[in-house]
Amino acid sequence: MAGAAEEAQLNRLESQVDSGGGGAWEYLCLVRKLKARRSEKVLKHGLSILNDAKDRSKLGGEEWTLYEQVAIAAMDCQRLDVAKDCIATLSKKFTGSLRVGRLEAMLLEAKGAWADAEKAYACLLEDNPLDQLIHKRKVAMAKAQGNISAAVDFLNKYLEIFMADHDAWRELAEIYVSLQMYKQAAFCYEELILSQPTVPFYHLAYAEVLYSMGGLENLQAAKKYYCATVNLTGGKNTRALYGVCLCSVAINQLIKGRNKEEKESSELQSLAAEALLQDYKHRAPGKLPLLTTMLKNMKLIS
Amino acid sequence: MAEDLVLDTAIRDWVLIPLSAVMVLIGILRYFVAKLMRSFQSPDPKVLKEGQVLLRARNLKAGANFIPAKSFRARRFYFTNEENGLLHVPKEQAQNAQAQMFSDPNMAMDMMKKNLSMIIPQTLTFAWVNFFFSGFVAAKIPFPLTQRFRSMLQNGIDLSTVDVSYVSSRSWYFLNLFGLRGLFSLILGEENAQDDTQKMMQMSGFGFDASKSLSAEKDSLDIIQHEWVLPKMEQRAEEMLRKLVK
Numbered sequence: 001m002a003g004a005a006e007e008a009q010l011n012r013l014e015s016q017v018d019s020g021g022g023g024a025w026e027y028l029c030l031v032r033k034l035k036a037r038r039s040e041k042v043l044k045h046g047l048s049i050l051n052d053a054k055d056r057s058k059l060g061g062e063e064w065t066l067y068e069q070v071a072i073a074a075m076d077c078q079r080l081d082v083a084k085d086c087i088a089t090l091s092k093k094f095t096g097s098l099r100v101g102r103l104e105a106m107l108l109e110a111k112g113a114w115a116d117a118e119k120a121y122a123c124l125l126e127d128n129p130l131d132q133l134i135h136k137r138k139v140a141m142a143k144a145q146g147n148i149s150a151a152v153d154f155l156n157k158y159l160e161i162f163m164a165d166h167d168a169w170r171e172l173a174e175i176y177v178s179l180q181m182y183k184q185a186a187f188c189y190e191e192l193i194l195s196q197p198t199v200p201f202y203h204l205a206y207a208e209v210l211y212s213m214g215g216l217e218n219l220q221a222a223k224k225y226y227c228a229t230v231n232l233t234g235g236k237n238t239r240a241l242y243g244v245c246l247c248s249v250a251i252n253q254l255i256k257g258r259n260k261e262e263k264e265s266s267e268l269q270s271l272a273a274e275a276l277l278q279d280y281k282h283r284a285p286g287k288l289p290l291l292t293t294m295l296k297n298m299k300l301i302s
Numbered sequence: 303m304a305e306d307l308v309l310d311t312a313i314r315d316w317v318l319i320p321l322s323a324v325m326v327l328i329g330i331l332r333y334f335v336a337k338l339m340r341s342f343q344s345p346d347p348k349v350l351k352e353g354q355v356l357l358r359a360r361n362l363k364a365g366a367n368f369i370p371a372k373s374f375r376a377r378r379f380y381f382t383n384e385e386n387g388l389l390h391v392p393k394e395q396a397q398n399a400q401a402q403m404f405s406d407p408n409m410a411m412d413m414m415k416k417n418l419s420m421i422i423p424q425t426l427t428f429a430w431v432n433f434f435f436s437g438f439v440a441a442k443i444p445f446p447l448t449q450r451f452r453s454m455l456q457n458g459i460d461l462s463t464v465d466v467s468y469v470s471s472r473s474w475y476f477l478n479l480f481g482l483r484g485l486f487s488l489i490l491g492e493e494n495a496q497d498d499t500q501k502m503m504q505m506s507g508f509g510f511d512a513s514k515s516l517s518a519e520k521d522s523l524d525i526i527q528h529e530w531v532l533p534k535m536e537q538r539a540e541e542m543l544r545k546l547v548k
Binding site: 224230 | 347350351354355357358361362364365366368369370373532533535536538539540542543544546547
């Protein structure tokens with residue numbers, strides 16, 4: 001995940017290269033390092049370097065990495081002819097290599113020939129049973145074919161071995177949420193929070209899953225995690241503020257009957273509501289009346 | 303015993319500097335030879351899985367207070383329970399690991415190569431130093447030492463009245479051996495430092511590491527007291543919002 005500073009640099013380089021200034025190679029290197037997905041730009045600028053024989057020879061050993069990068073970008077933009085050319089050049093230079101084999105299988109995938117691609121991946125896996133990228137491609141393929149349960153299976157098997165790969169946990173959590181298997185999704189988000197407790201996004205997602213599951217305990221936990229997100233983002237995250245309000249309303253409804261020993265600090269709700277109002281005043285004043293009526297109905301503001 | 307010996311500057315020019323230069327060059331040579339000789343070791347699934355389990359257990363330790371108590375306990379049980387917990391290593395397996403180490407031809411070859419690449423240059427350089435650079439005082443150590451160091455640091459100097467601070471070139475060799483690690487990491491890039499001291503320590507702890515670190519992780523997980531930090535978050539969020547709204 002690119003940090004803000006690096007993304008800014010990336011955008012700057014991109015605009016520089018687009019407007020005709022030099023620096024295409026640095027741009028491509030930065031994209032590769034940050035694993036950003038800017039396939040069209042990569043394709044355009046990468047091709048311009050590769051087609052110019054002088055530029056290409058200047059790269060020396062790095063030109064093969066560039067071929068790989070352009071091949072993947074071409075597949076992403078459905079320019080399969082370009083991809084095939086790049087892969088052909090690469091396989092002439094590095095016959096029988098795992099990386100080139102992977103690219104060829106990806107090309108089959110891009111063409112939509114699922115069965116062939118599966119066979120190719122199975123073949124590659126026999127020689128290298130521990131290659132992470134191949135496993136991930138299998139999951140992606142299953143997902144693309146719409147076979148979500150197979151994707152879940154593959155991901156689970158992958159995670160049994162590579163259990164510290166937090167991107168995989170994230171993918172699994174999103175799949176579970178799409179399948180509405182909230183308990184499993186909650187487990188995945190817990191893993192993510194464990195590995196990176198300072199990323200507010202995971203707290204937010206976990207809170208949302210807990211809120212969706214419902215039940216008093218989950219709602220109270222959800223409220224706490226929304227608060228954590230508010231903390232981590234300095235109160236700027238609108239969704240977390242909404243979450244706090246809605247959780248408080250839901251909790252109050254649930255404990256309406258019982259005696260209010262747990263009179264939660266109602267300050268928190270009204271404060272969150274206030275913060276929301278301020279936010280909307282600054283950024284979307286047109287929607288302010290909607291918000292005010294809603295909050296009044298929820299009895300969060302007077 | 304406080305006479306100050308005046309050492310010839312020629313010693314500095316012809317002993318200290320060439321010795322350091324030679325050691326740096328030999329280090330660089332070793333690095334390149336090691337790169338050439340490095341055989342591609344296909345990752346062992348068991349070792350890989352253990353590494354990942356360790357990482358996950360460490361994450362659990364670090365972030366334990368951020369997840370609800372129930373989930374933490376469930377995970378801890380998953381890792382440490384006696385029957386099939388991930389971190390639990392039965393006794394026999396631990397013994398087997400070492401036996402396997404010696405019988406596995408690949409690993410033995412690898413270890414031999416690593417040891418050779420370290421021992422031979424060291425031995426040769428040491429012999430060379432002893433042959434050419436012995437029998438005279440090479441340098442003066444700036445701090446005083448006890449008499450016990452005399453045999454170690456003054457091997458070629460057969461006078462027992464010379465202050466122990468005046469050492470022979472053998473000690474300069476050892477100083478360089480341990481001290482050039484920083485220089486190598488500058489020249490050769492971070493991971494490739496010719497870290498002799500670390501390798502020497504590794505030689506004695508033969509890769510039993512896996513089961514030992516697993517049980518270490520298990521013990522540290524067992525003693526964690528879970529304290530859910532989230533309730534405090536509510537109060538903090540309240541204060542923060544209060545400040546924001548004012």
